Amino acid sequence: MTTAQGVGARSAVAGKYLSLVVASVATLLPLAVVFMAALKTEPESANNGPLSVPHNWFNLENFQIAFTQGHMLRAFGNTAFILVFSVTGTVLIGSMTAYAIDRFRFPFRRLTISLFLLASLVPGVTTQVATFQIINSFGLFNNRWSAIALYAGTDIVSIIIFLQFMRAIPISLDEAARIDGASPLRIYRTVILPLLRPAIATVVIVKGVVIYNDFYIPFLYMPSPDLGVVSTSLFYFKGPYGAHWEIICAGAVLVIIPTLVVFLFLQRFIYNGFTRGATK
Amino acid sequence: MSSRQRSGRSLLARSTPWLFLAVPLAFLVTFTYTPVFNMLFYSLTSWDGFSPDMEFVGRANYTELVTRPDLFQVFYVSLFYLASGVVQMVLALYFATVLSFNVRFRNFFKGVLFFPYLINGVAIGFVFLYFFQPGGTLDSVLGLFGARDEHLWLGDPDLVNWSLASVSLWRYLGLNFVLFLGAIQSIPGEIYEAAELDGANRWHQVRHLILPGIRPVVSLSAILVVSGSLSAFEIPYIMTGGANGSTTFVIQTVKLAFQFNKVGLASAAAVVLLVIVLLVTWIQRHLVPDEGVDLV
Numbered sequence: 001m002t003t004a005q006g007v008g009a010r011s012a013v014a015g016k017y018l019s020l021v022v023a024s025v026a027t028l029l030p031l032a033v034v035f036m037a038a039l040k041t042e043p044e045s046a047n048n049g050p051l052s053v054p055h056n057w058f059n060l061e062n063f064q065i066a067f068t069q070g071h072m073l074r075a076f077g078n079t080a081f082i083l084v085f086s087v088t089g090t091v092l093i094g095s096m097t098a099y100a101i102d103r104f105r106f107p108f109r110r111l112t113i114s115l116f117l118l119a120s121l122v123p124g125v126t127t128q129v130a131t132f133q134i135i136n137s138f139g140l141f142n143n144r145w146s147a148i149a150l151y152a153g154t155d156i157v158s159i160i161i162f163l164q165f166m167r168a169i170p171i172s173l174d175e176a177a178r179i180d181g182a183s184p185l186r187i188y189r190t191v192i193l194p195l196l197r198p199a200i201a202t203v204v205i206v207k208g209v210v211i212y213n214d215f216y217i218p219f220l221y222m223p224s225p226d227l228g229v230v231s232t233s234l235f236y237f238k239g240p241y242g243a244h245w246e247i248i249c250a251g252a253v254l255v256i257i258p259t260l261v262v263f264l265f266l267q268r269f270i271y272n273g274f275t276r277g278a279t280k
Numbered sequence: 281m282s283s284r285q286r287s288g289r290s291l292l293a294r295s296t297p298w299l300f301l302a303v304p305l306a307f308l309v310t311f312t313y314t315p316v317f318n319m320l321f322y323s324l325t326s327w328d329g330f331s332p333d334m335e336f337v338g339r340a341n342y343t344e345l346v347t348r349p350d351l352f353q354v355f356y357v358s359l360f361y362l363a364s365g366v367v368q369m370v371l372a373l374y375f376a377t378v379l380s381f382n383v384r385f386r387n388f389f390k391g392v393l394f395f396p397y398l399i400n401g402v403a404i405g406f407v408f409l410y411f412f413q414p415g416g417t418l419d420s421v422l423g424l425f426g427a428r429d430e431h432l433w434l435g436d437p438d439l440v441n442w443s444l445a446s447v448s449l450w451r452y453l454g455l456n457f458v459l460f461l462g463a464i465q466s467i468p469g470e471i472y473e474a475a476e477l478d479g480a481n482r483w484h485q486v487r488h489l490i491l492p493g494i495r496p497v498v499s500l501s502a503i504l505v506v507s508g509s510l511s512a513f514e515i516p517y518i519m520t521g522g523a524n525g526s527t528t529f530v531i532q533t534v535k536l537a538f539q540f541n542k543v544g545l546a547s548a549a550a551v552v553l554l555v556i557v558l559l560v561t562w563i564q565r566h567l568v569p570d571e572g573v574d575l576v
Contacts, residue, residue: 149311
């Protein structure tokens with residue numbers, strides 16, 4: 001009887017590891033073949049199957065073509081520009097809103113909170129038909145500021161994250177500063193913002209990943225090739241390189257590598273950030 | 281003089297919160313509430329998006345939406361994403377449970393499962409266009425197991441939605457899994473020890489300890505799955521452009537508005553989607569009211 005139990009327990013453990021290995025293979029295989037395809041020469045990629053390994057593991061020619069002809073430098077530049085201003089804007093808007101709502105009592109306070117909470121229920125994809133007209137009427141169509149305004153101005157989740165961190169900052173700290181004669185703006189700048197650092201880190205990471213990956217907004221609002229961001233520039237590989245999978249795969253790898261590097265270095269922050277961002 | 285000074289001060293003091301809120305509220309009204317109200321209005325017109333005159337057509341757009349079968353077909357497509365979302369939740373729960381106990385290479389498995397969620401959507405689209413090519417990775421792997429036929433995974437209307445929905449599973453499983461894992465780990469460890477002393481096996485622990493403990497996160501994931509399946513856009517748009525019967529609700533709306541200049545009809549579609557998503561959220565809030573979202 002003990003042996004039967006032992007066998008049962010051992011096969012349960014084996015099943016557990018088997019399922020983990022199968023899941024890892026299913027996750028990694030599609031990426032691994034793309035990585036290999038990016039290292040193949042044109043005839044290699046045309047004649048050999050996708051599971052064959054590249055002849056020369058250091059053949060970087062496809063990356064060079066993808067980077068220069070796909071205008072990836074410009075794409076990374078545009079993404080960086082949008083990223084910096086949107087993230088800064090999100091942090092300022094979120095922390096200012098949280099400061100005003102948490103530290104002051106004023107008429108219509110509850111109404112203001114409800115307006116923000118209600119807005120968090122409206123999924124952005126549904127309203128773009130009408131948002132487009134507004135962006136257009138501001139003359140922001142085909143302008144990087146359209147994306148920045150939308151990223152910074154419609155992110156309610158960040159506001160909620162800031163509100164939750166703000167409540168954890170003891171109000172006695174504000175009061176001490178106020179007794180010393182500090183104005184609200186000064187308190188916000190010198191007391192609140194520095195103490196919100198964990199919230200800022202969370203929002204910067206989550207927002208950074210979301211903006212780097214977003215396709216919908218740049219695709220709708222900035223179709224001009226000069227304004228291509230990482231997503232849209234990669235998307236336009238589809239036409240000219242239709243049959244050249246080695247180039248398309250190199251482009252995809254170029255886009256994935258920065259994400260991988262950030263993930264490896266900031267793993268713990270990323271897990272925490274996304275759990276917090278989704279549940280709050 | 282001194283009283284005037286004081287009233288000046290108190291006016292400033294009273295307006296302080298509004299000074300901090302001015303910019304955030306301006307953005308909120310301009311980019312969230314105005315679009316919603318404009319959209320409601322456009323949906324009652326036959327506007328094309330640029331001409332100065334808008335003809336009021338009443339509920340004609342809504343009637344067209346529910347009576348034209350090709351427009352209604354998008355709901356059928358979202359069922360595939362819904363099905364893959366259910367599988368995704370079950371798998372996420374399984375892996376979260378397994379990895380919340382002692383496992384070798386725990387961090388490696390966790391990282392591998394989560395990483396796809398961080399990858400750029402266009403890159404994922406290309407990765408899987410390559411994967412599903414006739415004679416591509418999937419066919420080759422199936423060939424290793426003896427199934428040597430080639431399939432049009434993305435060209436065959438009977439297969440395309442399954443293929444696309446499984447890509448969305450590959451992409452979102454990681455987030456779902458990490459959410460569940462976080463929730464399971466926030467259940468205090470002593471409870472398991474007590475349960476083990478009482479002779480509860482793993483299955484009992486899952487049913488009676490883990491599931492009740494993570495109920496809020498499960499219901500949150502359920503909303504994400506439902507609203508995600510209705511608003512699927514990136515993966516199908518990048519991979520097939522909506523061809524071969526893979527058009528989703530959002531692809532259709534984008535095409536109506538920006539390709540066929542039917543802003544009125546597209547707005548009606550968007551209003552329907554918004555109402556459904558709000559309804560689902562409302563139902564969830566009522567089923568699981570102990571969410572603890574009190575910010576007041």
